[in-house]
Amino acid sequence: MKFVTVAGPPSSGKTSVILKVIEHLRERGLNAGVVKFDCLSSSDATTYRAHGVNAKVGLAGSLCPDHFFITNVDAAVQWGQRQNFDVLISESAGLCNRCSPHIKDVLAVCVIDNLSGIGTPEKIGPMLRFADVIVLTKGDIVSQAEREVFIAGIRKVNRLARIISVNGITGQGSFTLAKALAESSSVESLIGNYLRFSLPSALCSYCIGQTRIDPAFQAGNLRRMRFE
Numbered sequence: 001m002k003f004v005t006v007a008g009p010p011s012s013g014k015t016s017v018i019l020k021v022i023e024h025l026r027e028r029g030l031n032a033g034v035v036k037f038d039c040l041s042s043s044d045a046t047t048y049r050a051h052g053v054n055a056k057v058g059l060a061g062s063l064c065p066d067h068f069f070i071t072n073v074d075a076a077v078q079w080g081q082r083q084n085f086d087v088l089i090s091e092s093a094g095l096c097n098r099c100s101p102h103i104k105d106v107l108a109v110c111v112i113d114n115l116s117g118i119g120t121p122e123k124i125g126p127m128l129r130f131a132d133v134i135v136l137t138k139g140d141i142v143s144q145a146e147r148e149v150f151i152a153g154i155r156k157v158n159r160l161a162r163i164i165s166v167n168g169i170t171g172q173g174s175f176t177l178a179k180a181l182a183e184s185s186s187v188e189s190l191i192g193n194y195l196r197f198s199l200p201s202a203l204c205s206y207c208i209g210q211t212r213i214d215p216a217f218q219a220g221n222l223r224r225m226r227f228e
Helices: 014-027 044-050 065-082 144-157 174-182
Strands: 002-008 032-038 054-059 087-093 107-113 133-137 162-165
Touching: 002 014, 002 174, 014 032, 014 044, 014 087, 014 133, 014 174, 032 044, 032 065, 044 054, 054 065, 065 087, 087 174, 107 174, 133 144, 133 174, 144 162, 162 174
Parallel strands: 002 087, 002 107, 032 054, 032 087, 107 133, 133 162
Antiparallel strands: none
């Protein structure tokens, strides 16, 4: 089974892109499923199922989405094996832009939209910097000059990734992305694999439920600003 991680900021068009890609995978005779990792709520499972796609949603709740992802991702792969998927796509929203959902030897895709601002690539961390494929959406809404400036900003962060423009409405460009997924490496298990970059690190009193604002109640991995 092929396994692919797809990440990107909220509302960048990940779900629309994935649906268009799955259409092409089906044309190849491939059965594809999706696991969506989110925080508090998600209606994406309903969206996928409305298109005949078998999908599962996991909600991190009060936990860090990245830590929730990595402790459940192999179970997701095993579920995909039991469902006899040819391709399993993991979708996660980089809510803080610091997320690190990509795994070594697993095709890594980052979706980012042209409307997010020319400075956005430099604000996004490992999910863009360590991606194999960067998908640009909403390019039809901006000018050619704006698209080129945006791509130049991406290249400052990630020089090696393949950049593919995809229209989530018309599907233009999704065939190329589907081909990349279909030709990616197969996996049976992720046990023993490594993340491409470390997860955001924090273990403090607020991580385990503290709500009071008071230095006396603050403990653990903290970083304080200096105001002079």
